[in-house]
Amino acid sequence: MSVGELGGVTERWVPRGTCAIFACDIASFGDASRTDDVREIMREAMYRHLDEGLRAAGVGLEKRYREDRGDGAMVLVSADVGTEPLLTTAVDTLRAELRRYNKAAAEVAKIRLRVAVHTGEAHHDGNGVVGTAVNHAFRILDAQPFKDALNESGMALAVVVSQRVHDDVVKHGPGLIDPDEYRRIDIAVKETEGAAWVRVPGAGSRPMAPSGSEVVQRPPDPVAAAGDVPRAGEPPFPPEPEPVPPQAVFEVVNAMCEVPLMATEQGRNQVxxxxxxEISGAVPRQSETRMDVYAIVTTCLDYPGGLGELLAAIKGLAGEPMAVLRLEQTIARVLPRL
Incomplete structure (x- = not known):
């Protein structure tokens, strides 16, 4: 049932068959160091950023049904949306929003989010949704190897997909999906045993440590520097990059807004x-010029080499007039390590 006005009452879409299941929860939500006030702030932020991610993926209110889960949420999405935008645009936008939130949040209020995506039959019985697919989504969400993958990564978000989603969607690499970013884990939660596939956005190209008895043999890299070899006990993921000072970001945004190409929506779209x-799909685009440029810059900073890629695109389309040269000089001055 889609959203519509019938006698002044707004109806909502509810699942009655095949749909996508997008479930998430906040890691260590019940930590004793957190008060109820802090948890309330975290829940509000989670729901706000979850909505932003889904909207960016084209999932409006008329195509989703949501249930609260205390430390997380479950969203069921109409089958006509497709799974690919949930795994790419929704997840990457959510990650970018969490990065910005965590940069400003106190340590006790920072959010690390686990996301599970599955597809299958679900039905609303008047009180909530039921279905084996719903149960399976939460089993893979709660799987210990998935929790370990997020904890070991040091990242703010990780996503796990079911074997069905991997076989039907991920392994074929449609749209912005890169199958090589996923690795298999074995799960055993309650009555559920089987496999699932984990992706940790932003973890770089370094492979995740295998779980359980899984052993991956790789030949040594003859050109790897000794300093690049991880020591025993080191996490398999690189640490989160150091946060960029807000003032530096604002200076880059100011300089970029002075480039005529970036002052128009059409120009920004071309860039x-x-x-x-992977980057462009994660940008939460805005209607106002400065806010849109800010969203573009901060999202590019989430990805290694992203800002340099943006600058190269601007230079390629705009040539090298003075405004572009000033932008390049500003970036070199305020963000020398990039």
């Missing part, structure tokens, strides 16, 4: 078509 889809 973002050149930037790789």
């Amino acid at each position: 973002m078509r050149i930037v790789r889809g």
